Amino acid sequence: MPAGTLDRPAGPPSAGPSPSANPELTVRLEDLPYAHLLQRHTGPLRPDARYDTVHFDELALTGQFGGAHFLECAFTGVRIEEARLRRAGFNEVWVQGARLVGVDLAESEWQDAEVEGSVLAGVSAYGSAVRRTVFRQCKLEAVNLRGAVLRDVVFEDCLLRDVDLSDAKLTGVSFPGSTLDETRLRGATLKDADLRGAVSLGLPDGHLGLRGAILSTHQLLDLAPQFAQALGISVKD
Numbered sequence: 746m747p748a749g750t751l752d753r754p755a756g757p758p759s760a761g762p763s764p765s766a767n768p769e770l771t772v773r774l775e776d777l778p779y780a781h782l783l784q785r786h787t788g789p790l791r792p793d794a795r796y797d798t799v800h801f802d803e804l805a806l807t808g809q810f811g812g813a814h815f816l817e818c819a820f821t822g823v824r825i826e827e828a829r830l831r832r833a834g835f836n837e838v839w840v841q842g843a844r845l846v847g848v849d850l851a852e853s854e855w856q857d858a859e860v861e862g863s864v865l866a867g868v869s870a871y872g873s874a875v876r877r878t879v880f881r882q883c884k885l886e887a888v889n890l891r892g893a894v895l896r897d898v899v900f901e902d903c904l905l906r907d908v909d910l911s912d913a914k915l916t917g918v919s920f921p922g923s924t925l926d927e928t929r930l931r932g933a934t935l936k937d938a939d940l941r942g943a944v945s946l947g948l949p950d951g952h953l954g955l956r957g958a959i960l961s962t963h964q965l966l967d968l969a970p971q972f973a974q975a976l977g978i979s980v981k982d
Contacts, residue, residue, distance in 0.1 A: 779817040930954030
């Protein structure tokens with residue numbers, strides 16, 4: 746059995762944003778500093794392989810290629826389903842219009858990456874390290890980031906639904922224009938984590954895990970009943 750299979754998608758993803766349908770995406774392929782070096786990828790992916798300045802375009806990927814490392818690569822319109830990318834490395838990569846479903850990204854490393862207009866659903870990324878990375882106009886649903894380390898990460902205009910950040914470490918993380926729906930922070934360690942720009946905070950664990958977060962006055966008032974309950978305070982008018 747080959748380590749990974751690759752073929753052209755039979756059709757567009759059934760759901761999720763499309764880069765062509767979203768004119769507000771801010772970066773184009775030709776804007777990348779390494780765009781002139783990119784070579785289109787052909788053939789299957791291999792575990793523990795190194796890919797430098799490679800362009801993965803409109804491909805369907807599946808299989809096992811854990812430990813692979815991607816440096817200055819571009820992923821456009823890629824669909825990755827039920828694939829194993831455990832301990833993979835992504836350094837200075839650009840991802841646009843991708844769809845990742847049921848992908849194992851546990852203990853992977855992301856640095857200086859940018860992900861735009863993409864969908865991550867049922868992704869396991871616990872224990873990952875994500876640094877200086879931007880997620881823009883993305884949908885993250887049922888993503889497991891337990892115990893992950895996020896530093897200087899921006900979720901801009903994203904939907905985070907059923908995202909588990911329990912026991913994670915968030916430093917300098919912000920959520921401008923994003924919606925947090927059923928986002929778990931129990932046991933998380935936050936430092937300068939800026940939640941003020943979030944459109945809404947749906948936190949099933951309530952105040953737990955919010956120590957070290959930066960909130961707006963409006964957000965604090967919205968969370969006041971949960972804080973009062975935790976402190977055993979009864980509010981009666």
